[in-house]
Amino acid sequence: MGVSVHVQDGLSAHTLRGVLKSIALASLGRTIRCEVCGHDLFEGIPVIWRGSLKVLGSAGTSLRVDWGGKNTLVFRHVEQDICRAKASDHP
Secondary structure, eight states: OOOOOOOOTTOOHHHHHHHHHHHHHHHHOEEEEOTTTOOEEEEEEEEEETTEEEEETOTTOOEEEEEOSSSOEEEEESOHHHHHHHHHHOO
């Protein structure tokens, strides 16, 4: 059984999805920070979908994700030189 959405005033379904995603991220999203320098990477919502972990809000962000422990994911900048520069800015 599907859900039908009536689109009015030229608002496309794609635009509506983007607006709803932005609202969800603003209200439910958590700030994901770099483990090394502590700077914010993005606002995200973790979702388990069909055996995979998806993080809504991470699209377009270059980052590295590793296991930090048994149940912990660690996020870092991909560009380590940028991360080091940001880390040196803050003691």
